[in-house]
Amino acid sequence: MARVRLENVCKVYGSGSRSVKAVTDFSLDIRDKEFIVFVGPSGCGKSTTLRMIAGLESITSGNLFIGDRYCNDLEPKDRNIAMVFQNYALYPHLSVYENLAYPLRCHHMSKEDIESRVKEASDILGIRDYLGRKPKELSGGQRQRVALGRAIVRHPDAFLLDEPLSNLDAKLRVQMRAEISRLHQKLGTTFIYVTHDQTEAMTMGDRIVVMKDGVIQQVDSPSNLYDHPCNVFVATFLGSPQMNILEGKITKEEGKTRFVSLGEKPFSFAMNPLQLGHLGEEDFPLDVKLGIRPSDVLLGCEEEETLFRSTVELVERLGDQTLVYFYAPGRKDYSIASTSGEKRYSVGEKIQVGIKKEKAHFFNGKTDVSLSDVKPVTYLSKEKVHYLDGKQKGKLADRLIDASLAPLVPSALIQIPSSAIRFEKTDEDDVAIQVVCDCSKDYSDRIAVYAHVKDSNKGISFSSEKDRKPGEEITLYVPLSQVDLVDPKTMEKITDTEKLSSKCHPGVLSFRKQGCFLEAKDEIENHEKAYTLVRLNPLGKKDLLVLKGVKTGEVLYYSVDSSDLLYVSMNVFFRKRCKTVRK
Amino acid sequence: MNHKVKKVLNVTLTYCILILVSAIFVFPCLWLILASFSKTGSIYSFNGFFPSEYSFDSFVTLFTDTNMYNYPKWLLNTFVIALFSCLFSTILLILTAYTISRFEFKARRHLMKGALVLGMFPSFMSMTILYILMTQFKMINNLWGLILIYSCTAPMGYLVQKGFFDTIPISIYEAASIDGASNLRIFRTITLPLAKPMIVYTALTSFTWPWSDFVLPTLLLKDKDCYTVAVGLMSLGETEFSRFAAGSVFVAVPIVVLYFLLIRNMVSGMTSGAVKG
Numbered sequence: 001m002a003r004v005r006l007e008n009v010c011k012v013y014g015s016g017s018r019s020v021k022a023v024t025d026f027s028l029d030i031r032d033k034e035f036i037v038f039v040g041p042s043g044c045g046k047s048t049t050l051r052m053i054a055g056l057e058s059i060t061s062g063n064l065f066i067g068d069r070y071c072n073d074l075e076p077k078d079r080n081i082a083m084v085f086q087n088y089a090l091y092p093h094l095s096v097y098e099n100l101a102y103p104l105r106c107h108h109m110s111k112e113d114i115e116s117r118v119k120e121a122s123d124i125l126g127i128r129d130y131l132g133r134k135p136k137e138l139s140g141g142q143r144q145r146v147a148l149g150r151a152i153v154r155h156p157d158a159f160l161l162d163e164p165l166s167n168l169d170a171k172l173r174v175q176m177r178a179e180i181s182r183l184h185q186k187l188g189t190t191f192i193y194v195t196h197d198q199t200e201a202m203t204m205g206d207r208i209v210v211m212k213d214g215v216i217q218q219v220d221s222p223s224n225l226y227d228h229p230c231n232v233f234v235a236t237f238l239g240s241p242q243m244n245i246l247e248g249k250i251t252k253e254e255g256k257t258r259f260v261s262l263g264e265k266p267f268s269f270a271m272n273p274l275q276l277g278h279l280g281e282e283d284f285p286l287d288v289k290l291g292i293r294p295s296d297v298l299l300g301c302e303e304e305e306t307l308f309r310s311t312v313e314l315v316e317r318l319g320d321q322t323l324v325y326f327y328a329p330g331r332k333d334y335s336i337a338s339t340s341g342e343k344r345y346s347v348g349e350k351i352q353v354g355i356k357k358e359k360a361h362f363f364n365g366k367t368d369v370s371l372s373d374v375k376p377v378t379y380l381s382k383e384k385v386h387y388l389d390g391k392q393k394g395k396l397a398d399r400l401i402d403a404s405l406a407p408l409v410p411s412a413l414i415q416i417p418s419s420a421i422r423f424e425k426t427d428e429d430d431v432a433i434q435v436v437c438d439c440s441k442d443y444s445d446r447i448a449v450y451a452h453v454k455d456s457n458k459g460i461s462f463s464s465e466k467d468r469k470p471g472e473e474i475t476l477y478v479p480l481s482q483v484d485l486v487d488p489k490t491m492e493k494i495t496d497t498e499k500l501s502s503k504c505h506p507g508v509l510s511f512r513k514q515g516c517f518l519e520a521k522d523e524i525e526n527h528e529k530a531y532t533l534v535r536l537n538p539l540g541k542k543d544l545l546v547l548k549g550v551k552t553g554e555v556l557y558y559s560v561d562s563s564d565l566l567y568v569s570m571n572v573f574f575r576k577r578c579k580t581v582r583k
Numbered sequence: 584m585n586h587k588v589k590k591v592l593n594v595t596l597t598y599c600i601l602i603l604v605s606a607i608f609v610f611p612c613l614w615l616i617l618a619s620f621s622k623t624g625s626i627y628s629f630n631g632f633f634p635s636e637y638s639f640d641s642f643v644t645l646f647t648d649t650n651m652y653n654y655p656k657w658l659l660n661t662f663v664i665a666l667f668s669c670l671f672s673t674i675l676l677i678l679t680a681y682t683i684s685r686f687e688f689k690a691r692r693h694l695m696k697g698a699l700v701l702g703m704f705p706s707f708m709s710m711t712i713l714y715i716l717m718t719q720f721k722m723i724n725n726l727w728g729l730i731l732i733y734s735c736t737a738p739m740g741y742l743v744q745k746g747f748f749d750t751i752p753i754s755i756y757e758a759a760s761i762d763g764a765s766n767l768r769i770f771r772t773i774t775l776p777l778a779k780p781m782i783v784y785t786a787l788t789s790f791t792w793p794w795s796d797f798v799l800p801t802l803l804l805k806d807k808d809c810y811t812v813a814v815g816l817m818s819l820g821e822t823e824f825s826r827f828a829a830g831s832v833f834v835a836v837p838i839v840v841l842y843f844l845l846i847r848n849m850v851s852g853m854t855s856g857a858v859k860g
Contacts, residue, residue: 054757054761055761056757056760056761075760076757076760076761077760077761077762077763077764077765081761082761082762083757083758083761085754085757085758086754087752087754089752089754089755089757089758090755090758091755091758091759091773092755092777093776093777102759102762102764102772103762103763106762106763106764106768107763150758150762154762
C-alpha cells in the first residue's frame, strides 16, 4: 500500500533531431488505496507512463516516488509493484501453481509461506481447481485470473494493470471488470489501470487521468470529467455517443450574453454568464465551440424551446434508446440526439431541435479549452511586478532568468499553473499574488473561483475548497519551482522545469559580454564531466549540446552565434558519461 | 473431365514426381549400403552396379583388423570432437542468440551486420590462416584444436536461434523481471525451458557438423592416431572399397540414434498459452 508520486516526468525516445517525446511533464499524486485509471487514444503515452512506474522504461527526466522511496533508478524487482499485462504474460511451461509461486520463489520465501499465499490468492480469484493445469489448457478469462493471481501473491505496494481486459470478449470483460473492482475493495491497494476503453475508465476509476499526445488533459473523478470536461478533447473522448460540438460566437449586447451559431441558418439563445466562468469585456465577441451531449438534445420540443429545424438523416435503434442523426448549424458532420427507445423517428422526417441550455458546455474556439472551468495555467505579464511582493521579486528574477538574458525575450510571460496555487504560505520562497474574487461555481467536490489580479484586469482562476464571495480579497501562494517564464510567441518555456534525475547535476548558466558561461552549482565528485546544455534553437525545438572534457568547477566559455541561438534554458547538467561532441 | 477424375490424376502425378525424386536420392545410399556388404571388397568385382556376393566381412574387419586402419580409434576421436564441440557450440550459440535477441546494446546492429557479411565468405578462405594459427599454438594433431575452432565459429550462425528467441514474447521477460527475477534467473528458469526445442536442434546440428566434417580434420590432423572417421576413410587403400563403404554406413548410426532420441523434444508450440496477441 503506497502513494505513488510523479513529478515532471518526461520520456524521450531517441536523441537529437530524431527524438520523440512520448510523455511530457507528467505530474501526478496517486493517493494510497486509490484506483486511478489512465485513459486516452492509442499512442497517448499512457502505457509508457505505466511502464516507467514499473521500471520497464527509464525515466528521461523528472522524479518518481513509490511510498517514500525515490524510485527513478531502482530495478523493477526492487520497487515492490506487480503488473498485469494485456497479453497475460504467463509462463507457458509452468503450471498455474508454479506461475503463482514464481514471484515468491524469486524472493526466497519458505515452502509453507508460498503454499499458503498461493492458496489464498487462488481462493480469492476462484482458480483453485486449475492449479495443476498449464496456461494453454485455460480459457482467456481463467488466464487473466491467473495473471491477476500472480500479482496478488506478492502483496505489492501498487498494482499496475496494462489494458488487462482488452483481449477478452465483451461479456467476459464486463464480468472481469466487476471482479477487478471487487478485488480493489478487498485488497485496499493502490491500483493504476491503463485502458483505452472509456467505459472501463468511467466504471472502475476513483479518478481518471485523460491523456493525449503524452500530456495530461484532465485528472478528475468520473462524474466531474463527464459533467465538466476541461477541453474539447476530453468532452468528445468520454461519453458514448460522443458530444456534439457546434461552432459559434458569444456576443454581449446591452449587458446580455448570447450564443450565436455559425451556418447558413444560424440559431441563437441567451445564456447564463456564469456558464462562461471568467471573461473580460474586451473578450467579446468570442469564437466558441458549443458542446452538447446527445442525451441533452431535445427533439420535437415545444415552439418556445425550439432553436432550429432539421431533417432526420439516420436512425439507430439500440433498444432502450434511439439515436437520431441530423445536421445542425455550425457543424459539417452529423449531430446526434439520443431519445428514449419508445419514440419512433423515420428518415426524412422534419424535427424541431432544442437543447438543455444549462447542460451546454462552452469551449474557446481557438484553444479548445473550456470557458467554464478553471484554467490549467494563467499567464501574467513580467513587467507588472506588483503581482509579486517586493522581497520575492528579486528572488523570482534570479530563479527564472539571468538578468542579461531578459533582453532576449522582452515580452516574456510568467506562467502559473492553477494546480500549484495554495492559500497558505508553505515555503519562504513562495510567490505571493493578491487577487480579488469575481464569482465562483460549485462543482461536486470543489469550488471553481474566478478572480482578477488586484490593480489589474488580468483574470486568474483556481479551485478552492470553501466558497468565496465576489469582491473578497485573497492572497495566493505559488511554490517558486512551479513558476515558469514563457515566450509569448511560441508559448515554449524559456526556463526548463524538467527536473533532473539523480544522474545529473545542476549547473548555472550566465550570459556575459563574451558569451555564455557555465558553472557547477553543486559540489561534484572529482572526475571529468561533460556539460549538457539544453538549447532551444530558432525553430523552438530542443537540442542537446554536449561539451566534452571539462573539469569540475571550471568555468566554461561557450560562444554562440547570436543568429543561431535564440535562448538557452536554465538547466545545465553534468553527465557522468560523455557522449559525442556535437559542436 | 469431371472433378473427381481430375483430382485422381493430380494425386497420381504428384506421387509419380515424388517417387522419382526420392529414387534419385535413395539410390546412392542404397548403393553404398549394398557395397558395404560386398564379399570381395573391390569395386572392380562388382556385377554391373551392385556387388556379386554379399557378406558381413567388411564390418567385422573394420573393428578387428586395426593394425593398418584403426577404425575404432577414429570413431572415438570423432566422437570426442563432436561431443565437446556440440557442448561448447550449443552453449555459446544459445547465449549469443539470446543476448542479441533480448538486449539492446550499442554495437548490436554492427555486430549483426558484421556476422552476416562474414558469413558470406566461404569457410575455406580461412584455412591457411587457421593452419598457421594452429601451428603457432602447437595444436596440430590435437583434437582440442578442432574443438576450439568448431566451438568458436559456431556463434556466427546465430540467426536461426535468434529468430526463435524473437518469438518469445518480451512481456514474459518483463513479467519475470517485475516478479523479482534477475537476468540469470530469467534465463535459467524461463528462457531455457521455453527454448528446449531450439536447444535440441542446435545440439543436433552442432554435433553432426564436426562428426561429418572432412576439410578441417584433413588440414589439422596429420598423425594417423588422431584421424577422424572422415580422414581415416579417405586414407584407405584403393582395394578396400567395401571397408570404406562399411565405415561410411556405420558412421551414420550414432547420428540416426541421436536424432530419434531427441526428435520428440523438438515439438513446436511450447509457448502456446503464454500470451494472447
